Amino acid sequence: MATNTGRVLRINLSSGKVSTETVPEGIARDFIGGRGYGVKYLYDEVTPDTEPLSEKNKLFLVAGPLAGTMAQAVSRWIVCTKSPLTGAFARSVCGADFGAWMRFTDYEIIVIEGKAAKPSYIHITTDGVKVLDAHDVWGKDTKETQSWFVSQHGSNTRAACIGPAGENLVRYAAVVSDRRTAGRCGTGAVMGSKNLKAVVITAARALHIADPDAYNTFAKEQVNIMKNDGGFQSHKEWGTTSTQDITNAIGIYPVRNFRYGQQIGWQKLVGAEYRKLRVGDMGCYSCPARCGKVHTVTSGIYKGAHSEGPEYESIWAFTGTIDSDSIEASIAADELCDDLGLDTISTGNTIGFAYELYEKGLVTKSDTDGLELVFGKNEPMVALIKKIAVRQGIGDLLAEGTMRIAIKLDKGSDVYAIHVKGLELPAYDPRGAKSQGYNYATASVGANHCYGYSAQDIFGAPFPRATDRFDEDNADIVIYNQNDTATNECGVICAFAARWGWSALYGKLLAAARGIQVYEDEAYLVKAGDRVYNLERAFNIRQGLGRKDDYLPGRIRTEPLHTREAQGEGQTVSHNDEFLDKYYSLRGWSKEGIPTEAKLKELNLAYVSKDINK
Amino acid sequence: MSVEINIPPVLQAIINDNCRINTSGATIGECVEDMVQQYPALIPKLYDKHRKLRKGTSIFLNGVDIYPNPLSKLVKDGDKIHIANIILGG
Numbered sequence: 230m231a232t233n234t235g236r237v238l239r240i241n242l243s244s245g246k247v248s249t250e251t252v253p254e255g256i257a258r259d260f261i262g263g264r265g266y267g268v269k270y271l272y273d274e275v276t277p278d279t280e281p282l283s284e285k286n287k288l289f290l291v292a293g294p295l296a297g298t299m300a301q302a303v304s305r306w307i308v309c310t311k312s313p314l315t316g317a318f319a320r321s322v323c324g325a326d327f328g329a330w331m332r333f334t335d336y337e338i339i340v341i342e343g344k345a346a347k348p349s350y351i352h353i354t355t356d357g358v359k360v361l362d363a364h365d366v367w368g369k370d371t372k373e374t375q376s377w378f379v380s381q382h383g384s385n386t387r388a389a390c391i392g393p394a395g396e397n398l399v400r401y402a403a404v405v406s407d408r409r410t411a412g413r414c415g416t417g418a419v420m421g422s423k424n425l426k427a428v429v430i431t432a433a434r435a436l437h438i439a440d441p442d443a444y445n446t447f448a449k450e451q452v453n454i455m456k457n458d459g460g461f462q463s464h465k466e467w468g469t470t471s472t473q474d475i476t477n478a479i480g481i482y483p484v485r486n487f488r489y490g491q492q493i494g495w496q497k498l499v500g501a502e503y504r505k506l507r508v509g510d511m512g513c514y515s516c517p518a519r520c521g522k523v524h525t526v527t528s529g530i531y532k533g534a535h536s537e538g539p540e541y542e543s544i545w546a547f548t549g550t551i552d553s554d555s556i557e558a559s560i561a562a563d564e565l566c567d568d569l570g571l572d573t574i575s576t577g578n579t580i581g582f583a584y585e586l587y588e589k590g591l592v593t594k595s596d597t598d599g600l601e602l603v604f605g606k607n608e609p610m611v612a613l614i615k616k617i618a619v620r621q622g623i624g625d626l627l628a629e630g631t632m633r634i635a636i637k638l639d640k641g642s643d644v645y646a647i648h649v650k651g652l653e654l655p656a657y658d659p660r661g662a663k664s665q666g667y668n669y670a671t672a673s674v675g676a677n678h679c680y681g682y683s684a685q686d687i688f689g690a691p692f693p694r695a696t697d698r699f700d701e702d703n704a705d706i707v708i709y710n711q712n713d714t715a716t717n718e719c720g721v722i723c724a725f726a727a728r729w730g731w732s733a734l735y736g737k738l739l740a741a742a743r744g745i746q747v748y749e750d751e752a753y754l755v756k757a758g759d760r761v762y763n764l765e766r767a768f769n770i771r772q773g774l775g776r777k778d779d780y781l782p783g784r785i786r787t788e789p790l791h792t793r794e795a796q797g798e799g800q801t802v803s804h805n806d807e808f809l810d811k812y813y814s815l816r817g818w819s820k821e822g823i824p825t826e827a828k829l830k831e832l833n834l835a836y837v838s839k840d841i842n843k
Numbered sequence: 844m845s846v847e848i849n850i851p852p853v854l855q856a857i858i859n860d861n862c863r864i865n866t867s868g869a870t871i872g873e874c875v876e877d878m879v880q881q882y883p884a885l886i887p888k889l890y891d892k893h894r895k896l897r898k899g900t901s902i903f904l905n906g907v908d909i910y911p912n913p914l915s916k917l918v919k920d921g922d923k924i925h926i927a928n929i930i931l932g933g
Contacts (some may be wrong), residue, residue, distance in 0.1 A: 232846065297896075313904045369878045398927045457911065458910070459899050459900065459901070459910070459928065460898075460899050460901070461895075461900040462899070463899030464899075466898070468933070469933025472933050474853075475928065476854075478853050478856060479852040479853055479855075479856070499885060540933050541933030542933055601848045604916070684927070686852075688851055688852075688853075688927050688928045688929045689849065689850070689851025689852060689853075689925060689926065689927040689928070689929075690901075690925075690927045690929045691849065691903045691906045691907060691925035691927065692908070693906075694906065695849060695906075695925060697862075698852060728929055793857065796852070796855065796856065796860055
């Protein structure tokens, strides 16, 4: 049986050169695919002196080795680059069909280099690759843009594109495919900086796996397990549209820019209320969960707003951040962000920050183009989203993200900027879920809830052991969650689906897809996840990041959380230093958070040591 | 037969912030039944109208997911049960 390590398509937009190559087997063995391939190629090809929005930066679109097959919930894809928000490693995960379409053309990695001389898009078919004029869609939103590509290239066409936000280099612009986004870290701005509107694929279904017979056997087994799993059935029913029921009840739903952990009147925002406006559901390629719940507003000033979403994070981004209890406004805001190509989390967090700056008098009506940014009022939020995407008025400042806004404004505004490494915090207050918080602090990409989600703290999951969610001494749990996530993202399997009872089949599916049997060894996969995490850390260390960048925001460490009726009143996260000491020690890193030579050698990463242990 | 049931954060608030409850029974189902007798407010949170576990409620015995049919599993003295709602996220 021949191995299938994946093919690479490389397009240089400056020179117009297109080439292909095969991933070397050694890389496939060590990094498996997906996020592993993303960090390996990024580390090797993007130098520390590369400015994120310069021609030198590269954009890596990576589909998983299982994508486009009959296995379920495994067709997601990843964007890796150097982030314009953080200057660090960026990985952003997306759903819909695009990952499957990449695999239909037999490409697992699309590397985009250089910068086009004019607005362009890349069109990929099994017959070849063309760089074409994007004049007709430059300035258009993501819905219009994708419709135009289908009109030009036929119904078997899928695109990963940017909206106006990416074109205008908003630092938290997203890459959008269908109505799903590779939202975090500003990957859309990097695409925009290359004058690239989209990567477009026209292809028919085709399988590229090493051992189809074995693969299909395991895939059938996976389907049977999944469809009977209670978690799958619940996810199919709700998606994540009811997570706010839990996070409000336990006091970790961030309100008014992370001052409160429970929103007054949160019962108006529960999943059952969103369900009243639900008109359908959408899903990713080959996933029966269809967890994207579609909502339409039927009355009021937002009548007609229609979105696949909001899901939990976006519900919070457009309610809790500004203390609004309008479901309708959250649907309208979510639709706008998807249309304009904005990350909802960073957008909502940044707007909540702006509201607090306004409350504190650090920005005034003359700065906000006349908008009154008063907590509870949602119309200014919707207006700000439009301004951010086109950098109009105060939108130009807000498009920079909280860290840079605070630097530009000064006046003590950094106290209210809620980010780690420049990436805005998502919808779980660390003071009531401290392992989740320390995941934010130490995640390679900055404050990302999906980088090592603490189901132990939030839902009471007892694996590998149970935690007390207010305890700060859970470094082992944070590492377990981060490495487990990295392992799963090498195959780019859905984070939800990973819990639907079929995890024992993951390695078997990978082995059959690649023809590399060692993947069947669970311990081997876990070590690969650790390897990926360490190479990401090395990338960041090489960029000059380190221990100083692994702290939660000052508010989280020093201001008591107010939880109203929930548990956790008065909590802070106050042992960041002690946590880092233990976390680094368990990871095999130095006191400064640098992977040691011994650790790198253990992970077959000895070649990295010269870059970071100077 | 004494068996400890650990309660997820979201349910602790409705049982006076308790995070674990001592129960007795020969199976997980009997232990859970003993628990809801002590705290009837848990009944609609754990069971549907047919008195079956709600979708997405996971049961772990000594840290191991015992899906499917968790309520019929036998327990012994000193065992620890964890209830978790790990279906959500986002």
